[in-house]
Amino acid sequence: MKYTVEKIRRRLWNEIVSRTRKSSFYPFIYKSYWHSLLFPQKEEGNNIISYLSAIPNPGAGIGHQIANWIAGYWFAKKFQLRFAHIPFSNLEWEDFLGFKDKEVTVKDLVQKQDYKKVLLPLFDESSINEVELIKKIIGSYRTKKVVFIAEQDQFYKDQFRVIDNLKQKFYQTKTRENNNLIYSNDFFNIAIHIRRGDIVAGQKNKDSNLLSRWQDNNYFEKVLSNALGYIKPIKPVAIYLFSQGDSRDFKEFHKFNNLHLCLDMNTQSSFLHMVYSDLLITSKSSFSYKPALLNNGIKICPKDFWHGYPKSKDWILVDEIGNLLIN
Numbered sequence: 064m065k066y067t068v069e070k071i072r073r074r075l076w077n078e079i080v081s082r083t084r085k086s087s088f089y090p091f092i093y094k095s096y097w098h099s100l101l102f103p104q105k106e107e108g109n110n111i112i113s114y115l116s117a118i119p120n121p122g123a124g125i126g127h128q129i130a131n132w133i134a135g136y137w138f139a140k141k142f143q144l145r146f147a148h149i150p151f152s153n154l155e156w157e158d159f160l161g162f163k164d165k166e167v168t169v170k171d172l173v174q175k176q177d178y179k180k181v182l183l184p185l186f187d188e189s190s191i192n193e194v195e196l197i198k199k200i201i202g203s204y205r206t207k208k209v210v211f212i213a214e215q216d217q218f219y220k221d222q223f224r225v226i227d228n229l230k231q232k233f234y235q236t237k238t239r240e241n242n243n244l245i246y247s248n249d250f251f252n253i254a255i256h257i258r259r260g261d262i263v264a265g266q267k268n269k270d271s272n273l274l275s276r277w278q279d280n281n282y283f284e285k286v287l288s289n290a291l292g293y294i295k296p297i298k299p300v301a302i303y304l305f306s307q308g309d310s311r312d313f314k315e316f317h318k319f320n321n322l323h324l325c326l327d328m329n330t331q332s333s334f335l336h337m338v339y340s341d342l343l344i345t346s347k348s349s350f351s352y353k354p355a356l357l358n359n360g361i362k363i364c365p366k367d368f369w370h371g372y373p374k375s376k377d378w379i380l381v382d383e384i385g386n387l388l389i390n
Contacts, residue, residue: 080214084185093184095200095211104202111206114147114178115139116169117213121152125330126349128152130370132162134219136228142201147172147210159331161236162229169210178208185214221371226356233338233357243332244339246303250321251296254340256333256351257283257306257313278346278365284315285385286344290363293379293387294342303340305333305351363387 083089090096117135119128128151139146148166150157157163172178183200186193201211246252257280291300303323304316310324325333330350337343337354342361345351347368355362364372366380366388380388 077215080185090184090196093182095181095183095204096196098181099196099200099203102203104199104205111208113144113201113204113208114167114169114172114210115142115144115183115213116147116149116210117217118149118215119151120216124350125151125153125156125334126351126353128156129160129353130219130222130349131213131216133222133225133229134217135213136225137219137222138213138217142198144201144211155331158236158238161232161238164232164236164238169212172210176208178210180212181209182212183214183217185217188219220369222352223356223371223373226373229356230359242335242339244336245323246336246339247301249298250301251294251298251341252339253287253290253300253302253342253344254337255283255287255302255304255344256337256346256348257304258346258348258350259307259312280313280315282383282385283344283346286363286381286387287316287319289381289385289387290342290344290379293389294361296341303336305337 079092080089083092115135115138117131117138119131121128123131132149132151135149136146146166147169148163149169150163151160169180173180181204183197186197188194204211258278287302299321301321301323302316302319303325304313305325305328306313308326310317310326313324316322316324325336328336334350334354337351338357340358340360342363343351343355343358345355345362345364347365349370352364352368352370355364361377361379362372363379363381366382372378372380382388
């Protein structure tokens with residue numbers, strides 16, 4: 064019963080946020096905004112350590128949830144606050160990723176140190192005015208024990224800026240028992256992620272949001288062919304295709320030697336194999352973008368995506384028809 068009430072409350076709040084976000088009235092739905100108006104920052108007074116966190120959306124996939132976590136991690140740094148951890152909805156991912164290592168949790172701050180949670184409005188990171196508003200809200204609490212919570216799905220574009228932090232946590236965690244990779248070190252292992260599932264449903268339902276993420280098999284076949292021609296690996300190649308469906312759905316790839324269709328592999332194992340591949344071809348999906356952030360090999364990614372990419376030789380972008388954009 065408690066879970067149902069909370070779920071209804073969350074949906075109602077999300078609807079209010081959605082309907083008011085583009086209006087000048089939007090900040091007024093937050094207590095934190097009113098606080099900044101009634102108690103503006105003063106020069107005097109001792110600063111108390113404040114924290115910022117973001118909730119991994121419990122109704123979303125793991126790629127989306129990691130994006131939420133990264134946004135909290137980044138904006139804590141941007142606003143000169145300390146980061147506080149909120150667990151992923153599936154605790155198995157907590158141990159798998161290791162992102163919680165050496166981080167204080169929001170729960171401990173609230174229950175053991177008497178911190179109060181304060182919800183922040185959504186803001187556009189590219190808008191000077193909206194960022195300044197968040198700074199004013201944060202400043203108004205400078206003498207209070209506060210952990211700021213980013214509004215659900217606060218967007219952050221250039222998630223690659225925390226790559227070093229993520230890799231350190233992921234590769235050093237002791238909570239992931241083993242990797243159990245099916246790769247062989249005798250081969251140059253290529254992982255290719257083709258997003259299907261919800262995308263196929265979007266095709267049938269004419270969902271504009273999902274349709275914008277659709278990439279057909281011909282696109283991936285061309286990217287793979289171009290990648291093989293450009294990289295020219297010394298070792299023999301092994302290709303692992305991660306997706307959903309059956310082998311008949313991927314007949315365009317049957318011409319490639321040493322092809323392995325990984326269509327029934329669980330999400331954690333698929334994620335792990337994408338991380339440890341020598342070359343990773345991603346789709347317009349957070350589920351392959353996040354392993355790319357952790358991958359130490361070559362990443363080949365669609366240029367038009369809602370998150371950014373670093374400008375380095377191990378990241379190669381691709382246009383809409385599968386051409387590698389090599390400078």
